[in-house]
Amino acid sequence: MTDSPSRTPRGLRALLLALRSPRTAAVSLLGFPSGLPLGLVWIAVPDWLRGMGADIRIVGLATVAQAPWSFKFLWSPVMDRFALPGLGRRRGWIALWQLALFVLVLSLALAGSRSGSPWPILWICLAIAFAAASQDIAVDAYAVEVLRKEEQGIAVGARTAVYRAAMFTAGGLAITLAGSFSWPAVLAGLAVCFVPAMLLAARAPEPEARIGRPATLKEAVWHPFVGFLARHRALEMLAFVVCYKLADNLAGALLRPFLRDMGYGDFDRGVALATVGTVATILGTLLGGVLTTPLGLGHSLWIFGLLQIFSNLGYVLVASAGVNRPLMYGAVAFETLTQGMGSGAFSVLLLRMTQKRFSATQYALFSSLFGVPRIVSGPICGFAVHAVGWAPFFWATMIAGVPGLALLHRFAPLGTREPRIDVLRPLRERPPLGAGAL
Helix, strand or coil: CCCCHHHCCHHHHHHHHHHCCHHHHHHHHCHHHHHHHHHHHHHHHHHHHHHCCCCHHHHHHHHHHHHHHHCHHHCHHHHHHCCCCCCHHHHHHHHHHHHHHHHHHHHHHHHHHHCCCCHHHHHHHHHHHHHHHHHHHHHHHHHHHHCCHHHHHHHHHHHHHHHHHHHHHHHHHHHHHHHHCCHHHHHHHHHHCHHHHHHHHHHCCCCCCCCCCCCCHHHHHHHHHHHHHCCCCHHHHHHHHHHCCHHHHHHHHCHHHHHHHCCCCHHHHHHHHHHHHHHHHHHHHHHHHHHHHHHCHHHHHHHHHHHHHHCCHHHHHHHHHCCCHHHHHHHHHHHHHHHHHHHHHHHHHHHHHCCHHHHHHHHHHHHHHHHHHHHHHHHHHHHHHHHHCHHHHHHHHHHHCHHHHHHHHHHCCCCCCCCCHHHCCCCCCCCCCCCCCC
């Protein structure tokens, strides 16, 4: 005998409905074409270039291709202001950038087979990164607009898990397959992956409510920033975006050299970080997204925030225990699992903070701010470890997580099921200046 709706907890009912939603499925599956380019540019191409015999300085320059993901908010207003005909406000942009990625990755395969110089590869990688960051702008905006509130948790968790799987496919798996076949053949196969992605974009559901576009390009640039900053406690919210994941960003910045210093060899580090860590992160993100709906976003941010801070205690134990493989594997698994759980709940918060009318620009801004700690943590951690050693450093990372929780208390006091984002009321927007204006 099945439970009647009245006997099923509200959060669980919402979760079951979200699992059957075509909106959830569309947003989740779009994580695959989003993750492929990052795995290719970040992991596979540097390995490929070094295998070609490229100078290490050239390989280092390849990392510059990641820059568009950090600065994508600069051109995101264009996708708020303009819509391509035929596929709706967001799906048209998604399909366009997926077509560009198909052409560019195929061009990368041709460049690799015809040219012995690394420079064409570097330029094509930069173009791939720009198209991929632009695709992410459109997909993020689509998720903000199409998902119902009860669908956000499961969709974010599933999308991030699919995204990570795609990164692995275009990164580690591509490197393995290239050893058996060739880089041009592997790259051609990755290019083909964008064909079903374009079909998905064409068939994905439209948002239930029609959302108006900014009337001018100036409005698309100006209002997302000023409109948010004019809200009550806006600066505290932005500070929270930067600080919430600070503890695990600091802990993970130098994890590879930490394990090397502790006496773990290449095999142990590879298993811990490439296998155990990857699987735990995917599982944690999926679990965090799924649990956010029945637990409530406020409870989830607190629970997962505390877990991701105290998970660094495992690295304190590793730093003090000598070579102890079960302890090391357990510490990496628990830290990456809780890191993923925190990311799942945090991504739901970003969706709810974003105004649908300016979803491309605001979400791009939030996600860029979210990436700031990852950029600055490496240099900070290097000096800190040199000054105090590994065990005190990991104690310090746990302390660094406290400001994020203090800021969380400002809009989601401990015990609050849902954050009080509704108190952040935007200023009344001026009337549109005319649909034909730039």
